[in-house]
Amino acid sequence: MEWLVSVPQFLAGGLAIGAVYGLIGAGFSLVYNTSRVINFAQGQVVVYGGLATVSLMGFALPAVVALPLAVAVCMLLGAALQSLLSLARKGHTELTSIMVTIGAGIALQGLAHQIWGTDYQTFQLYPEGAVRALGTSINYATLTILAVTLVMCFVLWFFLYRTLVGKAMRACAGDPRVAQTVGIRPGRMVLGAYVASAALGGLAGILVTPSLMMSAEFGVLLGIKGFTAAIVGGLTNPFGAVVGGILLGLLEGLCVGLISSDLQDAYAFIALMAVLLLRPQGLFGRVPPGSSR
Amino acid sequence: MNVGLMMERQRVPLAIAGALAIVPLLTRDDYTLGVWTFILLNVLVVVGLDLLLGYAGQLSLGHGAFVAVGAYVSALLTTKAGWSGWGAMPVGMLAAAVLAGVIAVPTLRLRGYYLAMATLGFPILFDAVIRVGSSWSGGSSGVTAIPGLMVKGVPLRDPAMYYWLVLGVVTIVLLLAWNIANSRLGLKLRAIHADETAALARGIPVVRVKVMVFVLSAAIAALSGSLYVHNVQFVAAGTFGLQYSLMLVVMLVAGGMGRIWGGVAGVVVLGWLPELLRGFATWQPVIFGSLLVAIMLFSPSGLAGLARRRTAFLPGKARSGMTAEAVPVHPQPLAGGDVLRVSDLRKRFGGVTALSGLNFAVQAGQIQSIIGPNGAGKSTALALISGALLSDAGTISINGLPCAELTADRRALAGLGRTFQHARLIPTLTVFENIVLGASSRAMPRLRSEALATAVLDRLDLRDAAQRFPDEINHYQRRLTEIGIALALEPRVLLLDEPGAGLSASETDVLGQLLRELRSSGTAIVLVDHIMALVIPLSDRMLVLDGGVQIADARPAEVLADARVRTAYLGQGAEHA
Numbered sequence: 001m002e003w004l005v006s007v008p009q010f011l012a013g014g015l016a017i018g019a020v021y022g023l024i025g026a027g028f029s030l031v032y033n034t035s036r037v038i039n040f041a042q043g044q045v046v047v048y049g050g051l052a053t054v055s056l057m058g059f060a061l062p063a064v065v066a067l068p069l070a071v072a073v074c075m076l077l078g079a080a081l082q083s084l085l086s087l088a089r090k091g092h093t094e095l096t097s098i099m100v101t102i103g104a105g106i107a108l109q110g111l112a113h114q115i116w117g118t119d120y121q122t123f124q125l126y127p128e129g130a131v132r133a134l135g136t137s138i139n140y141a142t143l144t145i146l147a148v149t150l151v152m153c154f155v156l157w158f159f160l161y162r163t164l165v166g167k168a169m170r171a172c173a174g175d176p177r178v179a180q181t182v183g184i185r186p187g188r189m190v191l192g193a194y195v196a197s198a199a200l201g202g203l204a205g206i207l208v209t210p211s212l213m214m215s216a217e218f219g220v221l222l223g224i225k226g227f228t229a230a231i232v233g234g235l236t237n238p239f240g241a242v243v244g245g246i247l248l249g250l251l252e253g254l255c256v257g258l259i260s261s262d263l264q265d266a267y268a269f270i271a272l273m274a275v276l277l278l279r280p281q282g283l284f285g286r287v288p289p290g291s292s293r
Numbered sequence: 294m295n296v297g298l299m300m301e302r303q304r305v306p307l308a309i310a311g312a313l314a315i316v317p318l319l320t321r322d323d324y325t326l327g328v329w330t331f332i333l334l335n336v337l338v339v340v341g342l343d344l345l346l347g348y349a350g351q352l353s354l355g356h357g358a359f360v361a362v363g364a365y366v367s368a369l370l371t372t373k374a375g376w377s378g379w380g381a382m383p384v385g386m387l388a389a390a391v392l393a394g395v396i397a398v399p400t401l402r403l404r405g406y407y408l409a410m411a412t413l414g415f416p417i418l419f420d421a422v423i424r425v426g427s428s429w430s431g432g433s434s435g436v437t438a439i440p441g442l443m444v445k446g447v448p449l450r451d452p453a454m455y456y457w458l459v460l461g462v463v464t465i466v467l468l469l470a471w472n473i474a475n476s477r478l479g480l481k482l483r484a485i486h487a488d489e490t491a492a493l494a495r496g497i498p499v500v501r502v503k504v505m506v507f508v509l510s511a512a513i514a515a516l517s518g519s520l521y522v523h524n525v526q527f528v529a530a531g532t533f534g535l536q537y538s539l540m541l542v543v544m545l546v547a548g549g550m551g552r553i554w555g556g557v558a559g560v561v562v563l564g565w566l567p568e569l570l571r572g573f574a575t576w577q578p579v580i581f582g583s584l585l586v587a588i589m590l591f592s593p594s595g596l597a598g599l600a601r602r603r604t605a606f607l608p609g610k611a612r613s614g615m616t617a618e619a620v621p622v623h624p625q626p627l628a629g630g631d632v633l634r635v636s637d638l639r640k641r642f643g644g645v646t647a648l649s650g651l652n653f654a655v656q657a658g659q660i661q662s663i664i665g666p667n668g669a670g671k672s673t674a675l676a677l678i679s680g681a682l683l684s685d686a687g688t689i690s691i692n693g694l695p696c697a698e699l700t701a702d703r704r705a706l707a708g709l710g711r712t713f714q715h716a717r718l719i720p721t722l723t724v725f726e727n728i729v730l731g732a733s734s735r736a737m738p739r740l741r742s743e744a745l746a747t748a749v750l751d752r753l754d755l756r757d758a759a760q761r762f763p764d765e766i767n768h769y770q771r772r773l774t775e776i777g778i779a780l781a782l783e784p785r786v787l788l789l790d791e792p793g794a795g796l797s798a799s800e801t802d803v804l805g806q807l808l809r810e811l812r813s814s815g816t817a818i819v820l821v822d823h824i825m826a827l828v829i830p831l832s833d834r835m836l837v838l839d840g841g842v843q844i845a846d847a848r849p850a851e852v853l854a855d856a857r858v859r860t861a862y863l864g865q866g867a868e869h870a
Binding site for chain 1: 409591
């Protein structure tokens with residue numbers, strides 16, 4: 001039963017990355033809600049968030065300047081992606097939009113290779129050290145990531161439920177046509193969702209890079225894991241995605257500890273399949289309309 | 294069968310194969326032939342992918358992994374277990390088919406793009422397994438010295454001969470894909486692509502068809518992988534990575550999704566791009582990604598969009614025993630009994646009761662109408678009866694078969710035809726193909742379903758519109774086409790959701806006459822409409838819903854005299870009006 005003692009430490013190991021998956025997943029959820037599109041370029045935005053920070057810090061900019069700048073770069077990417085999508089012909093389908101995000105994702109990944117090369121990169125952000133509790137040590141990096149995630153959840157909640165723009169965005173998610181009749185412009189709301197989603201993705205990239213490094217290669221994988229987080233939480237609920245992400249992180253930590261770290265990237269895939277099979281609406285989502293009927 | 298006619302029908306796949314056969318006649322250069330062999334192998338994968346993505350509208354971003362499955366099964370069985378390549382090939386296809394099935398069942402049950410994400414993840418899983426199992430798989434150093442395919446005891450090594458072999462396989466797969474695309478199955482795939490709800494209402498088992506086409510395309514991909522390793526003699530982790538999978542999608546999109554020759558054209562045109570861009574190899578993802586974006590935005594039908602699709606379905610003469618008047622032709626006329634019986638049907642949406650206790654029964658040759666103010670629950674009732682929604686409680690039987698738990702396609706096959714409030718024709722199919730689709734989920738030979746569709750066409754006087762697409766005909770014709778699709782199912786009971794909406798007075802008269810004729814041929818009809826001039830003279834019984842509650846079900850004269858009905862329609866004090 002010796003392994004049982006290590007379980008809390010394994011779980012603690014998955015906590016930080018789980019919160020990161022959650023932030024990425026919340027971005028998937030925002031875009032899906034307003035436009036029914038799964039943004040396959042979301043993972044690349046995460047990469048740009050992390051690597052842009054590496055570069056900006058490399059110019060000896062202080063973190064308080066570099067981090068917001070990197071998030072701004074990501075928001076610009078999100079806005080550019082949505083503007084690209086709005087060029088599509090009238091009467092295009094969701095499949096068209098999704099294929100455009102896939103193409104943009106491939107191009108962004110290739111571009112990241114050109115800009116930053118293929119090496120793993122990182123920067124210093126978190127203080128050294130750890131807190132010990134219940135026989136488990138949780139380092140400051142994990143605590144910082146969790147705290148930032150919590151703050152972001154509050155910001156997102158405030159935005160969606162307490163500001164006019166956020167309420168308009170939710171109205172648009174419910175029914176774009178009805179929203180239009182009260183003067184909301186669905187196109188603007190979709191743009192807003194892409195920008196907010198990219199901000200969350202970029203922030204996730206910034207948070208993960210100092211503890212686990214970043215490379216252009218990671219985009220696809222981070223995208224899949226963020227998507228899995230969103231599915232676990234229920235694709236329509238951004239806060240569910242954060243919970244889903246943390247659960248996914250804990251599961252990964254546990255499996256890496258107890259089974260093998262070689263298969264680390266396979267666990268999320270298996271979790272995704274299991275959730276789709278057993279509870280496709282996720283923990284907090286609405287039942288997907290018309291599924292299998 | 295007449296050989297000339299057969300060749301005529303298959304001219305597109307045969308012409309493609311013929312064009313590809315020129316290559317070894319023009320060059321004896323081994324390197325060039327090798328590149329062209331690789332192009333042919335990609336043609337195989339892309340043609341399978343086209344059935345999945347172009348026809349059925351289901352996106353796979355990891356088809357390269359199925360190529361890899363075929364490659365590894367062939368590589369390992371021949372090098373480690375001493376199998377012959379010919380024996381390993383079907384095993385690889387089977388393995389890919391099984392894996393595809395495992396991925397398909399959780400993802401394709403759902404609507405949306407779950408398959409795309411799952412297929413993006415599958416290659417990562419596969420790659421991890423190969424790397425972890427490097428003791429048997431060779432990991433990233435790969436499997437080497439894979440034996441060639443034996444022909445008459447000698448391994449096939451000559452590049453030109455190998456090209457001919459692969460071309461033979463490509464021809465077979467092209468013929469297969471072409472005949473699927475131009476069959477009733479092809480119509481079903483297009484219908485699923487355009488509108489799953491409408492497809493289910495036509496009796497198409499949507500999930501089963503989606504899984505089947507995914508499994509088929511995965512098996513074809515594995516065949517390509519197997520042919521690859523026996524030629525190149527080497528495979529390693531990452532040979533068919535994400536980049537390869539995405540390139541397949543880009544090639545298909547560039548050539549044109551949903552057209553067999555489009556995919557081939559895309560591979561032939563873009564297959565050379567990596568060769569031409571060798572100096573800029575690192576820029577390839579940027580170029581391919583941007584290309585995908587540009588094509589999807591500005592020319593989503595790709596190269597194939599240059600030519601209009603030609604249909605393989607043409608209305609002929611109505612055949613023996615299938616005159617227009619005889620449609621629908623019930624296999625055995627029902628004597629009495631309820632064709633549709635609904636008891637105590639209930640539905641709530643969150644806290645809102647949409648329907649609380651619906652009860653009625655319709656016999657053959659009867660028209661039961663359902664009326665009520667907007668929001669009374671009429672559309673909910675139709676959705677519950679047709680299976681587009683599941684009821685919370687209550688029973689539904691069609692022809693005595695309990696149906697409350699069945700999916701919409703099963704109810705359609707049990708004898709229930711329906712139309713939608715807003716006509717849901719498949720926009721990518723002609724009017725005639727739409728009607729053939731209505732007949733295609735029932736077990737009958739193709740000629741019979743075409744004859745049936747022709748008879749429906751004549752009955753509805755739609756022959757002039759037969760070869761047009763839904764956006765090229767007027768509203769009245771679209772309404773009639775929807776009824777025609779339902780008639781092609783030869784339904785026992787027909788649910789019509791506001792068929793008269795937006796029709797002129799004379800068109801409404803023609804519709805009324807049609808419904809009378811259908812009734813006298815023994816069809817039971819459930820009619821929902823607001824146009825009382827249509828409903829009252831036609832109805833044998835009228836059911837009135839108000840706020841989800843059934844307040845009357847009787848003959849029209851009695852219903853119209855009912856004080857509660859008058860209140861529901863005209864408000865308080867209406868009795869005195």
